[in-house]
Amino acid sequence: MLLLTETDRERARHVAERVTARMREQLGLEVRFGVAAFPAEEVTLSGLLDRAEDDLDAAGKWTPSLVEEQAGAEPTAIST
Numbered sequence: 853m854l855l856l857t858e859t860d861r862e863r864a865r866h867v868a869e870r871v872t873a874r875m876r877e878q879l880g881l882e883v884r885f886g887v888a889a890f891p892a893e894e895v896t897l898s899g900l901l902d903r904a905e906d907d908l909d910a911a912g913k914w915t916p917s918l919v920e921e922q923a924g925a926e927p928t929a930i931s932t
Contacts, residue, residue: 854867854868854871854885860889860892861887861888861889861892861893864887864889865885865887868885868887871883871885872884872885884908884911884912885904885908886903886904886905886906886907886908886909886911887904887907888900888901888903888904888907
């Protein structure tokens with residue numbers, strides 16, 4: 853989870869895209885992010901988490917504990 857203070861949805865999505873690219877390039881990991889904005893979309897932590905999870909689901913199905921295998925590499929466990 854990333855908590856970006858004083859960051860609107862557009863900027864948060866940009867940061868998530870950069871982190872995703874860096875994780876893929878440097879670690880060979882595929883990650884996804886859900887984004888929610890305070891106070892534009894929700895005003896409680898639980899509401900923000902629900903909204904971010906909905907955003908994540910809209911991007912494609914995600915398994916909380918995922919094992920990815922890459923050719924010639926050891927499996928990498930990803931937990932959220």
